[in-house]
Amino acid sequence: MSKYRKLQSIFIDRIEVNQYIGLDTSILFYNKLRESIKKPLKMILLYGKPGTGKSVLINKIYHDTKEKKEVFLISAPIQNEEEFIKKLYTFVLPKSTLPEDLTYNRFIDICNTLKDKKHITVLLDEAQLYPPSMMEKIRLISDTRVIKFVVSLHKTEKEDVIAKEHFQSRIWETIELKNGTVHDTQMYIQKKLIQQNYFEVSNMFRKSNFRLIHKLTKGNYREINKLIFTLFEIYDHYETSKPSKIAHLHIKNRFIEMSALKLGYIHA
């Protein structure tokens, strides 16, 4: 695989815990979330626009705490209620066999018997995909204080309403993730490259590049991934067809703009 192909693969959108990057803002949220988990809260709401790193953060937390604490992760929502309850049961009582007729009501009863004896944390990613009826049941389960839920969801106006109406009384802590600053953008790109030992490529980026990238992506990490992926796609193309075009010490803003054009961030 060519150099630029490899570089492209670094910026493919995926969640790998070992590729977590401690950015100023994400470290802040990470510590806050870990503190929140320690507290006797029923629910924690983690919200923010798509691509702000909620899934990455929730996975990192899961990865870092699962050894010491009883923390569980449901990264893709289980739409079927029965399946969902079954899953929660295995988290609470992993050693006992599943009851044949496990319903929501039955599960609440079990939780009430475990009160003050059992405390687990369940991380729910992409919670905006759960139907409101399910969310209501999750809320009631959290009332037993056997399961603490960390709910991660996209912040849209509609979901803001959910956050207010369904969780207001129960969510004791809310954490909002935001797009990165120019500095975050720089740290993100450079650390990602350095992680894979591409020191020289990391040095090819300059402040003006980061400013432009931030302007084009608004500091959204998913958009940054897409833009840098496309940038290296262009570099890869030139490397095979016109190597002189990319024979520079630094990344040219022109190629970043071309990437943005291809992605439709800007228009000719």
Next chain:
Amino acid sequence: MLEIEKLEREWRRYKLKRLSPWILSVSTLLLVSIAYLLWLDTDKPLIADKNIQTTEKKEFSGYDTIEKPVTKNVSRTPVSNSSPSTNLSEPLEKVSQPSTQKKDSAVILNPDTEFLNSFSDSGSPKNRSTSYLRKMKEHNSETSSYKNRQTVKAKKEKVLTDSSKKENGSGTLIIQSSKTNNTLAYLIKRFNEKRDPKLASYIAQSLYKKANYKEAVKWSVMANSLDPSSEDTWLVFARSKVKLGQKEEAIRALRTYLNQYTSKNVKSFLRSLEQDR
């Protein structure tokens, strides 16, 4: 598959689109400033000039033929260190005044244009070399179209004096290099009529500015023959000679001048020439 050529085209279009408001505003600004400069300059007579440019050229070449005797006549004066001819001794009576009078116009290559106002009354016939005047008259009668042109000239005259007044108000005269040819032709024509030494001196300086040093020498000599006391004409003469690689001649001329007049400008210029000899 990446369609790189398409993307490159798109990028160029994008860049152009982003730059076009800039280009537009910069170019309009440029146009406005050019228009303003044109307005400041003696624009009206220049437009009129264009129509009679060809006839003026004839006269310009005519000047060449007249020039020769005068050049011979006066070039002896500053260059040959010999006794200052009658030309120079005559105005000696008004000694030292010229240098003090000229203090304002000390910047040689940026002459004031005040003299344009006093065209009608200046240029005393006393200073004219008689032989030259005769030749001049002959020449004027020779050129058939002269009378016809006179009317055009009269019109232009008015405009120029008007605009020159304006210039005096703002303090400086800006000569657009693209226009000087026409302006110069006009000034030469004026000189042929008025025989004003200041005008000749001004023409010499204009020619010097335009790096036409040979012509600048001719005209400074002409001006000098009419008014030997003017330091400006001596300086243009010397500067032009330096540019033509005849430094020694320039030094000799300036020394001649300083023998009879006092001038800081001439002194300092002479010193600078003598220093890097």
